[in-house]
Amino acid sequence: MSWLHIRNATVFAPQELGKQDVLCWGGRIVSVGNDLRPPQFANPDVTDAKGRILLPGLIDAHIHIMGASGSGGPAERSSDLPLSRITSAGITTVVSPLGTDSITRTLPGLLMRAKAATDEGIDAYVYTGGWTNPVPTFTGDPQSDVVFLNRVLGIKVAIAEASAPPFSVQELARLAHASIVGGRLAGKNSVLHVHIGDRSEGLQPLREAATLTGLPLDRFVATHINRNTALHRQALDFAKAGGSIDFTSQVHADHGYGNAIPPSLAILQALDDGVAPDRITLSSDSGGTYPRLDGSGLYMADPSSVFQTLSEIVTQGRSWREAIACSTLNPARLLGLAHKGRITEEADADLLLLDENGGIDKLWSRGRLMVSEGKPIVHSHFES
8 A cells, every 4th residue: 555645735625725735545644734744665656736726535425326217218227337437527435326216226236336336446335215115125124224234324215206106204204214313323324315306395295204203404315406496495495494405416407407407506596595505415416317418319427517516616706615515525424424525634535636727637536546637547347
């Protein structure tokens, strides 16, 4: 295991630290400071980042690493999302749910894909649950899934969605209890992660379920909430009351969501409306199948939309500190990943170095160089 020494970077940890060195060993950050010197015997890999920005590796807490979709028939099932497409997007940590197809896509298959991605060089976790009622599980009981399986960080369910089965408020409350109390028993920050569709009730059933349980509202996560203006308004009120809201970078008019608010604009509106910044996260929903707008066929949604969204926020005059928190520190805190989402001593050496133009140059995951000069240098075994 070699030492890594990044020199003279402008560090956003995500708080702005100014020009700093970052010294890493064993996949962890050893020290952050000025003019650091590694041990004489270290012979480190050195990167001079003078004049460039260093960020924590991004966390994508809703991404389909096993592929998704299939709602248009078997030929529309996407394949595994290759490692290189994740890392070249600046992402070092993922959390993956089942999608619309929770029948032929299975939780054991999802967990094995997460283990494979971790062996390949990133860190991958999953949600139990899915788009059936009762929800699919590993053990026969969703709370047991949360308690006994370390990679399970919550329960995923879909509401206000025409293609998903209905859930009563009482059923949602039971799932919330299973996830949140199960997380307490396991010593982790488990969440109820809820896909919100376009139906008019929006996230109202989720608010009612939270009230019914009396459990902490921040453990209830509403995702895809920039898909229409009415839902966005509901979500801002939910976040102001203490709930957690997850914007989706793939939910954009350019990707076929005709009523969507562009994710960068939706986040800026939330901040301007007084939503606490730590209640906001951003994920991609990538890996699924989408039709090309020109009618030329299908494509697999790419996680690069996360970094693109963050860059747009900065272009609108916000600092990198404000922008990246929603894809680094905030999801790390929400999901109890204390060693992720920050550039600080003892955190994982997940580091994203930008080039002179603000694009992705290098990415290290647990200290291993995965991307260089914007190109992936580590691939899955079966990537062509």
